[in-house]
Amino acid sequence: MKTIQIGLLGLGTVGSGVLQMIQENQAKVAKVTGCELKVKRVLVRHPENYQAVADQVALTSDVDELLNDDDLQIIVELMGGIHPAQEYIEAALKQHKNVVTANKDLIAVAGPQLSQLAQANHCDLMYEASVAGGIPILRTIANSFAADEITAVKGIVNGTTNYILTQMTQQHWSYAQALSKAQELGFAESDPTNDVTGKDAAYKMVILSQFAFGTDVQTSDFKVTGIDQLQAFDVAKAQDFGYVIKLIGLAQVANGGVFVEVAPVLVAQSHPLAAVQNENNAVMVTGKAVGDTLFYGPGAGGLPTANSVLSDITTVTKNLVLQTNGNQFNNYHQHYVPAAPTDVKYPYYLSLTMPDIPGQMLQLTQIMTDLGASFSEIAQEPASDGETAHVVIITHTMDEQQLHAFQARIEQSPTLTLQAAYKVLN
Ligand SMILES: NC(=O)C1=CN([C@@H]2O[C@H](COP(=O)(O)OP(=O)(O)OC[C@H]3O[C@@H](n4cnc5c(N)ncnc54)[C@H](OP(=O)(O)O)[C@@H]3O)[C@@H](O)[C@H]2O)C=CC1
Ligand SMILES: N[C@@H](CC=O)C(=O)O
Numbered sequence: 001m002k003t004i005q006i007g008l009l010g011l012g013t014v015g016s017g018v019l020q021m022i023q024e025n026q027a028k029v030a031k032v033t034g035c036e037l038k039v040k041r042v043l044v045r046h047p048e049n050y051q052a053v054a055d056q057v058a059l060t061s062d063v064d065e066l067l068n069d070d071d072l073q074i075i076v077e078l079m080g081g082i083h084p085a086q087e088y089i090e091a092a093l094k095q096h097k098n099v100v101t102a103n104k105d106l107i108a109v110a111g112p113q114l115s116q117l118a119q120a121n122h123c124d125l126m127y128e129a130s131v132a133g134g135i136p137i138l139r140t141i142a143n144s145f146a147a148d149e150i151t152a153v154k155g156i157v158n159g160t161t162n163y164i165l166t167q168m169t170q171q172h173w174s175y176a177q178a179l180s181k182a183q184e185l186g187f188a189e190s191d192p193t194n195d196v197t198g199k200d201a202a203y204k205m206v207i208l209s210q211f212a213f214g215t216d217v218q219t220s221d222f223k224v225t226g227i228d229q230l231q232a233f234d235v236a237k238a239q240d241f242g243y244v245i246k247l248i249g250l251a252q253v254a255n256g257g258v259f260v261e262v263a264p265v266l267v268a269q270s271h272p273l274a275a276v277q278n279e280n281n282a283v284m285v286t287g288k289a290v291g292d293t294l295f296y297g298p299g300a301g302g303l304p305t306a307n308s309v310l311s312d313i314t315t316v317t318k319n320l321v322l323q324t325n326g327n328q329f330n331n332y333h334q335h336y337v338p339a340a341p342t343d344v345k346y347p348y349y350l351s352l353t354m355p356d357i358p359g360q361m362l363q364l365t366q367i368m369t370d371l372g373a374s375f376s377e378i379a380q381e382p383a384s385d386g387e388t389a390h391v392v393i394i395t396h397t398m399d400e401q402q403l404h405a406f407q408a409r410i411e412q413s414p415t416l417t418l419q420a421a422y423k424v425l426n
Contacts, residue, residue, distance in 0.1 A: 010078035013186035017306030102129035108203035122326035126312035134304025148287035159279035159300030198226035215336035257339030341400035
């Protein structure tokens with residue numbers, strides 16, 4: 001039986017899961033691909049920390065030992081970050097090595113260029129694990145939605161923040177305690193800033209938008225808000241209104257343009273996304289023909305993510321057998337046209353503070369009326385200082401332009417302060 005030799009760049013949470021899966025699932029892989037997989041060399045920064053596997057693989061901190069090894073037909077990049085991962089992947093592709101990666105940062109920033117480089121060198125570049133960890137969402141969109149016109153992709157695409165929000169809501173853990181546990185469990189990035197600020201989810205929405213709509217949208221093209229500024233007050237108020245706050249990635253077609261955003265959203269408790277707990281992710285793909293479909297599973301963690309990496313490795317292996325490497329993972333490309341703000345419409349949750357003096361509610365109602373907006377629910381309570389009042393509103397549907405106008409009017413008000421404005425998903 002032919003042996004496909006693999007080089008791993010990185011042996012952390014995901015890398016060690018990949019090594020374990022390759023070792024434990026040889027028999028099935030051999031039946032499916034007709035080949036045996038062998039991890040020959042592994043790159044890490046500190047080989048001394050990995051002595052437990054030193055008898056199974058050749059450990060090195062010198063990438064050239066992998067790039068110059070002609071036996072290696074697949075390089076699996078699981079280090080994370082943009083540099084030096086990008087340079088290593090480029091060098092591997094130029095050496096005609098197929099590449100598998102879970103690196104959403106890099107794919108979101110340089111995916112199209114890297115895909116072209118791979119194709120020019122008749123190599124595969126696959127990255128199923130870069131979005132939603134263990135959920136096989138990219139290959140599903142590329143293959144199973146090849147003909148249907150996708151109108152929206154929305155969901156929970158960051159496991160760390162969903163874990164934090166779940167623990168804060170259900171166990172009443174502090175934000176810091178929940179984040180620390182997510183790090184300990186290997187869900188968070190080595191620097192969790194991108195998780196909590198929404199950037200990790202934004203990278204994933206860039207990749208999802210490329211697959212769903214063919215558009216090469218960049219993170220700088222859309223608004224990204226994380227959970228790092230989320231107030232416990234709003235989490236509790238959302239619950240009172242029958243909602244749960246989730247960090248939602250949203251990409252939708254609106255009147256021919258594409259709208260993308262990552263932000264906390266109030267999700268109705270009856271909505272399927274509200275039930276997604278802990279590090280699990282869920283992606284709802286809406287197609288014109290098929291309607292709503294929902295893909296659910298672990299969005300982070302060693303073995304779930306390793307399963308997606310193995311799905312790529314076995315696909316590359318089958319292509320090696322058939323000598324068909326070099327086709328792009330996603331070959332749907334079209335020009336990105338942003339949606340007009342008037343074409344994107346949602347109800348909003350608005351949280352405001354105001355002095356506890358007469359006339360404030362009248363002022364707020366007047367602003368809403370001037371903008372042609374109205375509210376369906378409202379709650380008011382004195383703030384803890386006894387001098388200000390806190391008002392929360394669920395509006396009827398407003399468009400993005402009305403929301404921006406509302407924010408501008410509140411900024412001009414000497415007494416009203418907008419604390420939070422979140423979309424509502426019913
Ligand atoms: N963790 C998860 O649940 C998921 C992660 N991903 C993605 O998978 C990738 C890997 O994540 P994860 O396994 O969590 O990361 P870890 O931080 O757990 O592991 C990183 C590994 O890469 C090595 N490494 C990092 N930088 C270098 C470098 N410059 N040169 C050589 N080796 C290096 C580290 O070696 P050393 O220890 O010696 O520094 C370590 O072995 C990332 O792109 C991440 O975004 C995707 C989906 C889910
Ligand atoms: N840090 C990421 C890991 C998977 O992509 C997350 O929490 O989702």
